Structures are given as C-alpha cells and as structure tokens.
Amino acid sequence: MMKPLKLLALFVIPLGIIIAAVPPDRVKHFRLTADELLQEAGAGVQFISPDVVADMLVQKDPSLRLIDVRTPEEFDAYHMDGAINIPLSSLLSDEYTDILHQDAYMNVFYSNGSVYANQAWMITRQLGYENNFVLEGGLNYWFGNILSPEAPSLTSPNEEFAKYDFRKSAAAALGGGGVVATDNVAPAVKAVRPPVMSKAKKKPSGGC
Amino acid sequence: MGPLAPYEIISENTNFLLAFFIGIAFGWVLESSGFSSSRKLAGIFYGYDTVVLKVFFTGAITAMLGLLFMSLFGWIDLDLVYVNPTYLTSAIIGGVVMGAGFIMGGFCPGTSFCGAAIGKIDAMVFVGGLFIGVYGFAFTYPWWEKMYMAKYLGEPKVSEKLGMSDGLFGLLLIIVALGMFIVAEWAEKKWPREEY
Numbered sequence: 001m002m003k004p005l006k007l008l009a010l011f012v013i014p015l016g017i018i019i020a021a022v023p024p025d026r027v028k029h030f031r032l033t034a035d036e037l038l039q040e041a042g043a044g045v046q047f048i049s050p051d052v053v054a055d056m057l058v059q060k061d062p063s064l065r066l067i068d069v070r071t072p073e074e075f076d077a078y079h080m081d082g083a084i085n086i087p088l089s090s091l092l093s094d095e096y097t098d099i100l101h102q103d104a105y106m107n108v109f110y111s112n113g114s115v116y117a118n119q120a121w122m123i124t125r126q127l128g129y130e131n132n133f134v135l136e137g138g139l140n141y142w143f144g145n146i147l148s149p150e151a152p153s154l155t156s157p158n159e160e161f162a163k164y165d166f167r168k169s170a171a172a173a174l175g176g177g178g179v180v181a182t183d184n185v186a187p188a189v190k191a192v193r194p195p196v197m198s199k200a201k202k203k204p205s206g207g208c
Numbered sequence: 209m210g211p212l213a214p215y216e217i218i219s220e221n222t223n224f225l226l227a228f229f230i231g232i233a234f235g236w237v238l239e240s241s242g243f244s245s246s247r248k249l250a251g252i253f254y255g256y257d258t259v260v261l262k263v264f265f266t267g268a269i270t271a272m273l274g275l276l277f278m279s280l281f282g283w284i285d286l287d288l289v290y291v292n293p294t295y296l297t298s299a300i301i302g303g304v305v306m307g308a309g310f311i312m313g314g315f316c317p318g319t320s321f322c323g324a325a326i327g328k329i330d331a332m333v334f335v336g337g338l339f340i341g342v343y344g345f346a347f348t349y350p351w352w353e354k355m356y357m358a359k360y361l362g363e364p365k366v367s368e369k370l371g372m373s374d375g376l377f378g379l380l381l382i383i384v385a386l387g388m389f390i391v392a393e394w395a396e397k398k399w400p401r402e403e404y
Binding site for chain 2: 005008009015016017019022060062102
C-alpha cells in the first residue's frame with residue numbers, strides 16, 4: 001500500500017517545489033498602458049447592465065456596492081438604496097482607497113448619466129484597481145426604464161416581453177413608481193425570480 | 209486563452225454539454241472505485257477505510273497543480289475562474305449539516321446518486337432525503353436569509369490571508385496532504401475491518 005503513495009509523492013513534491021519557486025504574478029501589470037485602457041474602455045467592459053443591478057438588488061446580493069459619484073447635495077436629495085457617496089472630486093482621498101481597491105465587493109459607480117461614473121472608473125482602472133464597474137445609462141436610464149418600464153408593443157419579440165416582465169417585478173420589489181398606475185394587475189409583492197438575466201460570473205459549482 | 213466559457217471560446221451551452229460528459233465520467237470513476245458503498249464511505253469516520261480522504265485530496269492537489277502550472281504558462285487567467293463566494297456563517301453551518309448527514313447516511317450527495325444509479329435502496333432513500341432538504345430550504349428561505357447571507361467575505365484565498373504566494377501555499381498543502389495520507393494508512397492498519 002505504501003507504493004502508490006511514494007509514487008504520488010515523487011510526482012507532486014517536485015512539481016510543488018517548482019511552482020513555489022516561481023515568482024508569482026509575473027505577467028500582472030499594476031498599471032495599464034494607455035493602449036490597454038483605451039481598448040478596455042472601447043470594448044465597454046466597465047458597463048454593467050441596469051437589469052443585472054436590479055436583479056442583484058432584488059436578491060439582496062451582499063457583494064453589490066453602489067457608489068454615487070455625484071455631489072453630496074445631489075446624494076442627499078436622492079440616492080439609490082444602499083448606495084454610498086464618494087464625490088468624484090474626492091475620489092482619490094485616502095479614506096476611500098479601501099473601498100475602491102478591494103476584491104470582495106462589486107463596486108458599481110453611478111451618476112445621472114454615465115459620464116462622471118465613467119471618469120471614476122477610468123481613474124480607478126488606471127490605478128490598477130479591479131472590481132469597479134459603471135451602471136450603464138446612469139440614474140436617468142434607471143428611472144425611465146427599470147423603475148417605470150414601458151410596455152413593449154404587441155409586435156415585439158418575446159425577449160422584450162420577458163425583459164418587461166422582469167423589470168415590472170423588479171420595480172415593484174424596489175419600490176418604483178409608475179408601475180402600479182399603468183397596470184391593473186396587483187404588483188407582485190414578492191420579487192419573482194427574474195427569468196432572463198444571466199449573471200456574468202455565475203456558474204454551477206460541483207462538490208463531492 | 210482559458211477559461212474557455214468566459215472568453216467565449218466555447219458557448220455556455222457547449223460548456224454544459226462538456227460538464228454533462230465530465231459528470232458522467234466522474235460518476236463512473238466514483239462507482240468503479242467503490243464509492244457507491246456507504247460502508248466504504250463511512251470508513252473515513254471510523255478509520256478502517258480512508259479512501260475518501262485520499263481520493264478527494266489527491267483530486268484537489270492535482271487540480272491545484274494543474275491550474276497553477278496552466279496559469280504559469282499563460283494558458284488560463286485565474287482571475288476569471290469562478291470561485292465560490294464565502295459566507296462564513298452558512299459555510300460553517302452547512303459543513304456541520306453536511307458532515308452529520310454524511311456520517312448518518314453514509315453518502316455524500318454525488319455518491320448517493322452513484323449508489324442510486326446501480327440500484328441501492330439506501331442510496332435512493334438518501335436522494336429522497338436530499339430533495340426534501342432542498343425543497344424544505346427553498347420554501348423556508350425567508351427564515352434563513354439573514355443567516356444565509358451573514359459574514360460575507362468575498363472570494364478570499366487562504367494564501368492571501370496568510371500573506372504568501374499561491375505557489376508556496378500549494379507546496380505546503382501538498383506536504384500536508386501527503387502527511388495526512390501517511391496518518392490515514394496508519395489508521396487503516398490500526399482499526400482494520402475484515403469485511404464491509
């Protein structure tokens with residue numbers, strides 16, 4: 001019985017020593033070059049769809065952290081549920097480094113449109129921070145389409161209706177306006193599990 | 209170039225198809241190594257058969273070495289590999305429930321399906337219990353939600369928490385695993401059981 005164990009040890013110990021001796025993260029750049037940043041920004045990797053954010057909010061996903069980059073006055077007047085305020089002008093202040101440079105949460109910047117949020121993303125990305133994203137369309141789109149979705153026309157493809165149903169139930173769960181008035185059906189009290197949205201990172205995980 | 213699905217080298221559907229075949233292969237290997245016997249599985253808790261420990265730890269260090277070397281060669285971006293997020297409270301409670309079920313039932317979820325597939329009645333009863341548990345949890349989810357989501361830690365790695373490189377932690381884990389295998393084989397000699 002000792003033999004297979006010795007054989008295994010003969011294989012894995014040398015491999016382990018090699019991998020331990022290799023300097024870690026040799027290919028990881030701390031700062032992106034201008035080219036790389038341009039490429040990322042051009043591909044729009046920073047954008048996260050409002051439907052995904054709505055889904056996470058409805059499901060109370062604790063990994064979501066909304067960051068309002070508008071001024072404190074605007075933040076006080078209205079902000080999304082659970083959002084924290086980091087005005088763009090004080091983005092680089094030391095007290096926020098721990099919030100922006102981390103790997104536990106998914107930070108989502110938002111502003112009224114997406115310009116300021118995008119600027120915040122650019123700056124943090126250039127610093128090499130990860131897990132920061134931009135709410136696509138900003139608050140304007142959020143209000144107009146998620147919290148008070150418009151019914152698609154009758155000839156729309158099925159996906160449009162699925163999207164509309166999801167947004168309607170999300171809006172009801174998130175306390176959006178508009179929906180109840182335009183729709184006689186009682187709004188779903190409990191959030192319905194959305195049928196359409198797929199989360200980028202979610203995959204089935206196996207065990208024993 | 210990897211991981212394949214996030215880079216869209218293969219589609220999500222192909223991914224599931226591959227998972228399907230790998231799952232069948234996994235089940236076949238489990239069954240042919242005797243993992244469909246609850247007596248063999250329960251042996252780990254009494255010391256007379258430690259094959260569970262050996263197989264799963266060998267699997268873990270093989271996968272770990274494979275991923276670390278593939279990352280070293282630039283074949284896979286480990287940042288894109290999905291890691292289960294850690295919710296500490298539910299991980300501990302879930303671990304205790306799973307462990308207790310393992311001792312009492314003699315199966316873990318995967319092996320119970322193996323046993324059920326070859327017609328073992330105890331395994332079918334175990335699968336039934338599994339579904340009762342799944343549905344029970346789903347229907348009473350609002351009661352647990354707070355506890356379920358508590359102590360969210362993100363996706364921490366042990367190596368990061370200890371402040372060492374992934375490779376060094378890998379080497380330590382290999383040494384620990386081999387040490388455990390030696391202890392396991394000693395236990396098999398100390399508490400032998402003739403037939404099970």
